Amino acid sequence: MTKNFGTTRRGETVTLIELDNGALSLEALDYGATIRALRVKNAEGGVTDVVLGYDTIEEYEANDGYLGALVGRVANRTARGRFTLSGREYTLAKNIGENHLHGGMRGFDKYVWDYELLPDGVRFTRVSPDGEEGYPGALTASVSYILRGETLVMSYEARSDADTLCNLTNHSYFNLDGGGDILRHALTLDAESYTETDAESIPTGRLISVGGTAFDFRREKEIGRDIASGESALVGCGGYDHNYALNGAQLRPVALLRAARLGITMELATTLPGLQLYTANYLSARRGKGGAQYGKWGAVCLETQFFPDAANHEDFETPILRAGGVWRHTTELRFGR
Ligand code: BGC
Numbered sequence: 001m002t003k004n005f006g007t008t009r010r011g012e013t014v015t016l017i018e019l020d021n022g023a024l025s026l027e028a029l030d031y032g033a034t035i036r037a038l039r040v041k042n043a044e045g046g047v048t049d050v051v052l053g054y055d056t057i058e059e060y061e062a063n064d065g066y067l068g069a070l071v072g073r074v075a076n077r078t079a080r081g082r083f084t085l086s087g088r089e090y091t092l093a094k095n096i097g098e099n100h101l102h103g104g105m106r107g108f109d110k111y112v113w114d115y116e117l118l119p120d121g122v123r124f125t126r127v128s129p130d131g132e133e134g135y136p137g138a139l140t141a142s143v144s145y146i147l148r149g150e151t152l153v154m155s156y157e158a159r160s161d162a163d164t165l166c167n168l169t170n171h172s173y174f175n176l177d178g179g180g181d182i183l184r185h186a187l188t189l190d191a192e193s194y195t196e197t198d199a200e201s202i203p204t205g206r207l208i209s210v211g212g213t214a215f216d217f218r219r220e221k222e223i224g225r226d227i228a229s230g231e232s233a234l235v236g237c238g239g240y241d242h243n244y245a246l247n248g249a250q251l252r253p254v255a256l257l258r259a260a261r262l263g264i265t266m267e268l269a270t271t272l273p274g275l276q277l278y279t280a281n282y283l284s285a286r287r288g289k290g291g292a293q294y295g296k297w298g299a300v301c302l303e304t305q306f307f308p309d310a311a312n313h314e315d316f317e318t319p320i321l322r323a324g325g326v327w328r329h330t331t332e333l334r335f336g337r
Contacts, residue, residue: 017030019121030114030124051172052298065283072108073167077096081093092133099200125140126140159325168327168329174257184260185222187220203243203316217277239296254268269332276308
């Protein structure tokens with residue numbers, strides 16, 4: 001089912017797409033290919049909306065934070081907005097100090113995408129022109145959100161007419177209790193190390209072992225247990241805002257998030273090599289859906305991705321999309337209780 005969700009400042013009509021398979025229901029917007037709501041069954045016999053979002057298109061346009069959006073062309077930071085590809089240097093828009101974040105001044109999250117309804121989901125597509133935000137090549141990106149039982153499958157695909165970088169992710173803010181903070185959510189991450197960052201959250205190129213640090217989620221641990229431990233890597237960004245080097249390759253489960261109160265669990269599987277654990281440290285106090293109050297530590301993002309600033313680190317796999325090639329990745333969220 002589709003509904004009108006208002007009009008952007010530029011005069012474009014925004015559509016809300018509702019999908020419901022009886023086990024899971026999803027609301028998506030063609031603006032930013034955004035997940036606006038995701039309702040799952042909780043352990044008390046009710047239904048909980050487990051993502052943050054807004055009631056109006058005006059709020060999506062005006063607010064920062066990328067709530068539920070598809071982030072691209074390249075998610076996360078690129079140092080000084082610079083990279084070299086196929087022997088040429090490129091300069092990207094700088095939108096976070098001297099660095100590039102989440103696609104630039106107007107990333108994929110701020111465009112109205114084309115959409116197509118599928119039997120069990122929706123596919124969003126947009127063409128990012130050559131040179132947009134400094135990236136080479138006209139890139140056609142698509143993401144499908146598919147409901148399969150209690151699993152939401154997010155499939156990404158991109159093609160370009162010139163060599164370019166591509167690193168698409170979904171920036172949903174999860175709160176499996178549907179409100180309150182996430183400090184008592186328990187998290188397991190299948191990762192032995194994370195990418196060390198400098199004061200601007202740019203990777204230094206080193207991987208740090210999680211053993212004996214606040215970053216160790218190899219065994220289930222409450223997110224809040226060490227978040228305020230004063231460990232230096234956490235202090236600079238007010239909590240977790242770090243990329244984990246995930247174990248394994250191919251589509252495999254890498255994270256498990258467990259609600260504090262409502263018994264909901266979310267298992268995340270991905271084909272991607274990294275995951276940014278972001279505890280909404282910079283989410284300034286604001287009003288969300290239905291008058292809900294959002295703020296710091298009010299949600300957790302699990303952003304599957306290639307490592308940040310990969311193009312500038314020899315040891316990190318760079319998400320290069322060659323002209324004529326296909327960039328294809330999948331992340332799945334499986335709910336239970
Ligand atoms: C980044 C944060 C950033 C946030 C924006 C996250 O993916 O890691 O540093 O502030 O997105 O909402």
